[in-house]
Amino acid sequence: MAYEDTAKSAVQQAMDQGRNAAGQAGQTVKDGYRAAQQFAEDKGLNLDVGDFVRREPWLAIAGAFAIGYVAAQMIRRMS
Numbered sequence: 001m002a003y004e005d006t007a008k009s010a011v012q013q014a015m016d017q018g019r020n021a022a023g024q025a026g027q028t029v030k031d032g033y034r035a036a037q038q039f040a041e042d043k044g045l046n047l048d049v050g051d052f053v054r055r056e057p058w059l060a061i062a063g064a065f066a067i068g069y070v071a072a073q074m075i076r077r078m079s
Helices: 002-042 049-055 057-078
Strands: none
Touching: 002 057, 049 057
8 A cells, every 4th residue: 555655646746747847838938928029029020920820830830849849948957
C-alpha cells in the first residue's frame, strides 16, 4: 500500500508541475504578444493579426510554431 501512495504522490506532483509549466508558457506567450503588439504600435504599424492570418495562414502557422518553440526552450531552461 505504501508504494501506491508514493506513486500517487509522485504522479500528483508531476501533474502539478505540468500545470505550472503550462501556466508559465501561457503567460509567456501573452507577454510576447503584448510586447510585439506594443512594438508594432510604437513603430506606427497597423497590425491586424486576424486579417494577417486570413491572408497568410501558412506563415501564421509557421510563426506560431516558432513562438511556441522559443517559449518551450525558455521554460525548459527555467526549470
